Amino acid sequence: VLWRQLARGLRTLTNRATVDDEIDEEVRDYYERARADLVTQGLSPEEAARVARRQLGDISRAREAVRSYGWENVAEAILIDLRHALRRLGQSPVFAAIAVGTLALGVGATTAIVSALWPILVEPLPYPQADRVVMLTDRTPDGAPMDTTYGTYMEVSARSRSFDGLAVAQRWQPVLAGSGESERLGGDRVTAGFFRVLGVSPAVGRDFEASDETVGGPQFVIVSDALAKRRFGSARAVLDQTIRLDGVPHTVVGVMPPGFENVLAPTAEVWSAMQFRARAPFQSGEWGHQLRMVGRLEPGVSIEQARDELAAIGASLVEEFPRPEWALMAQGLTVESLQRSVTTGARTVLLAVFGAVLLLLAIARIASMEDLVAASEADRRFVLQVIAIFAVAALVLAALGLYGVIAGNVAERTREIGLRSALGATRADILSLIVRQGMTLTALGVVIGLVGAVVATRGLTTLLYGVTALDPLTYVGVIFLLAGVSAAACWAPAWRAARIDPTVALRGE
Amino acid sequence: MLILKTLSVAPMHGYGIARRIEQISRGVFKVNPGSLLTALHRLERAGWLDAKWRDTDNSRRAKYYSLTAAGRRQLDVETESWQRRMTAMSRLLKAEA
Numbered sequence: 001v002l003w004r005q006l007a008r009g010l011r012t013l014t015n016r017a018t019v020d021d022e023i024d025e026e027v028r029d030y031y032e033r034a035r036a037d038l039v040t041q042g043l044s045p046e047e048a049a050r051v052a053r054r055q056l057g058d059i060s061r062a063r064e065a066v067r068s069y070g071w072e073n074v075a076e077a078i079l080i081d082l083r084h085a086l087r088r089l090g091q092s093p094v095f096a097a098i099a100v101g102t103l104a105l106g107v108g109a110t111t112a113i114v115s116a117l118w119p120i121l122v123e124p125l126p127y128p129q130a131d132r133v134v135m136l137t138d139r140t141p142d143g144a145p146m147d148t149t150y151g152t153y154m155e156v157s158a159r160s161r162s163f164d165g166l167a168v169a170q171r172w173q174p175v176l177a178g179s180g181e182s183e184r185l186g187g188d189r190v191t192a193g194f195f196r197v198l199g200v201s202p203a204v205g206r207d208f209e210a211s212d213e214t215v216g217g218p219q220f221v222i223v224s225d226a227l228a229k230r231r232f233g234s235a236r237a238v239l240d241q242t243i244r245l246d247g248v249p250h251t252v253v254g255v256m257p258p259g260f261e262n263v264l265a266p267t268a269e270v271w272s273a274m275q276f277r278a279r280a281p282f283q284s285g286e287w288g289h290q291l292r293m294v295g296r297l298e299p300g301v302s303i304e305q306a307r308d309e310l311a312a313i314g315a316s317l318v319e320e321f322p323r324p325e326w327a328l329m330a331q332g333l334t335v336e337s338l339q340r341s342v343t344t345g346a347r348t349v350l351l352a353v354f355g356a357v358l359l360l361l362a363i364a365r366i367a368s369m370e371d372l373v374a375a376s377e378a379d380r381r382f383v384l385q386v387i388a389i390f391a392v393a394a395l396v397l398a399a400l401g402l403y404g405v406i407a408g409n410v411a412e413r414t415r416e417i418g419l420r421s422a423l424g425a426t427r428a429d430i431l432s433l434i435v436r437q438g439m440t441l442t443a444l445g446v447v448i449g450l451v452g453a454v455v456a457t458r459g460l461t462t463l464l465y466g467v468t469a470l471d472p473l474t475y476v477g478v479i480f481l482l483a484g485v486s487a488a489a490c491w492a493p494a495w496r497a498a499r500i501d502p503t504v505a506l507r508g509e
Numbered sequence: 510m511l512i513l514k515t516l517s518v519a520p521m522h523g524y525g526i527a528r529r530i531e532q533i534s535r536g537v538f539k540v541n542p543g544s545l546l547t548a549l550h551r552l553e554r555a556g557w558l559d560a561k562w563r564d565t566d567n568s569r570r571a572k573y574y575s576l577t578a579a580g581r582r583q584l585d586v587e588t589e590s591w592q593r594r595m596t597a598m599s600r601l602l603k604a605e606a
Contacts, residue, residue: 004554004555004556005554008553008554022572023546025570025572026523026546026571026572027542027546029522029523029524029569029570029571029572030522030523030524030527030542030546031542032569033522033524033525034524037528056541056542057541057542057543061543062541062542062543062546063543064543065543065544065546065547066543066546066547066550069547069550069551070550070554
């Protein structure tokens with residue numbers, strides 16, 4: 001039935017003349033037969049025609065009634081409106097550009113923000129049983145989070161029973177020299193269990209082994225698939241090669257799979273086996289707060305249980321593991337899901353990307369910087385709030401922009417609108433004229449904005465890990481939301497336009 | 510429903526349907542061509558009627574409508590619900606008296 005509706009409607013739209021002829025023929029036939037009937041009842045042909053008209057009503061009115069049935073008539077009216085709106089916009093390109101630009105910005109910003117950050121906050125990290133992967137941080141005496149030391153890591157991994165595995169990573173940016181240009185790489189020095197904690201093993205070659213950590217032993221690295229392809233052609237080609245990093249030869253023992261995402265350091269392309277001393281003197285680098293610790297919880301162990309255990313370990317100093325005063329673990333260690341802690345890290349990026357909007361907000365005194373910074377306790381909530389504020393701000397800006405241009409346009413067109421209502425346009429006609437024009441702008445803006453959003457999200461994707469740029473649901477949601485908002489924004493000036501009094505509007509003639 | 514019922518006998522053109530409805534109802538129902546033809550188009554779109562152009566004796570074409578299988582089913586449904594309402598209504602009127 002739906003198909004039939006569509007097919008017939010389309011036929012009417014494409015073959016208006018033929019369809020009209022058929023309707024005309026059918027209606028005429030009807031009247032012809034009515035007249036013939038009357039003639040057989042004994043009326044003269046002229047009389048019969050008159051009686052038929054009197055009884056059946058005017059022929060053209062009947063034709064119009066038949067003609068106006070069907071969805072295609074509505075569609076046609078909308079098309080005509082659209083054409084009219086586009087023509088009007090062509091006459092005032094500045095108006096159109098401003099309106100479309102504002103909307104495009106609004107849509108683009110909103111969509112980019114939502115689609116880039118939603119997955120980070122909601123979707124699990126790209127690791128097997130990612131909910132078991134946690135981040136452990138030391139705490140300052142004030143309770144603020146702080147990187148851990150190697151000594152703390154050694155003690156916790158020896159004494160704790162909550163973890164399937166623990167590992168630490170230290171930022172490392174070696175210069176790769178060799179064939180081709182020298183290049184500074186992003187990387188991490190990691191303990192041997194690092195990839196096992198994340199649950200991802202190299203696609204080619206082997207994972208790190210405990211023996212790779214031997215101080216003074218040969219240096220081993222695992223590289224990313226991207227680095228292998230970029231500098232060496234393929235993953236196979238780089239395996240077992242010795243490469244010079246910061247002038248020191250390192251043997252490549254493994255290459256990570258292509259899709260591997262290292263959320264601790266999204267730009268890392270090379271990982272070396274950390275060679276730290278187990279019982280280093282307090283003054284050495286091993287006791288510096290410079291390591292990020294990750295762990296994989298034993299199945300069935302909750303984050304709270306792990307936190308309690310670490311607090312107990314922190315409270316009980318054992319002879320075997322002496323601690324310097326700056327790494328006493330007096331507060332225990334903070335344990336939170338890696339997802340959550342990575343989200344916290346995204347805050348800087350967020351602030352950088354949306355600083356401009358924040359500035360506008362500050363000017364508008366909707367939210368002061370202090371308020372936002374004070375919220376740092378609840379980080380996840382904070383990030384959500386920031387997203388919400390930015391998204392709403394973008395929407396509000398878009399709506400205000402649209403309101404402004406439409407209102408200006410209505411003021412400019414007062415005469416025209418007055419003329420229209422003098423010629424018999426109803427309020428509803430004028431209202432829909434303005435609203436439709438606004439919606440045309442919205443449609444244009446949405447299209448441009450979505451393109452912008454895709455580009456912007458791509459940009460965010462490179463800054464953050466694991467962002468999939470195209471989440472159709474988000475896009476559809478934003479489109480509908482924006483359509484609603486801009487309809488509301490058009491409504492006010494449209495209402496004003498509808499109330500224009502033609503005598504007042506035309507008095508200026 | 511009137512149209513469907515009328516067409517359940519034989520395919521007919523617009524004027525024929527109007528005449529028949531007027532005749533059978535003894536002039537109770539007066540049919541307006543605009544409404545009737547629109548209704549025919551609507552029923553045709555809904556898939557209950559088929560429309561075909563046929564040549565007639567005096568070298569003109571006329572559009573003949575006939576009932577489809579779906580239209581026949583629809584007629585049954587509507588007849589039944591109409592009769593239900595009728596009985597309910599007449600019971601109500603009797604109870605009133």
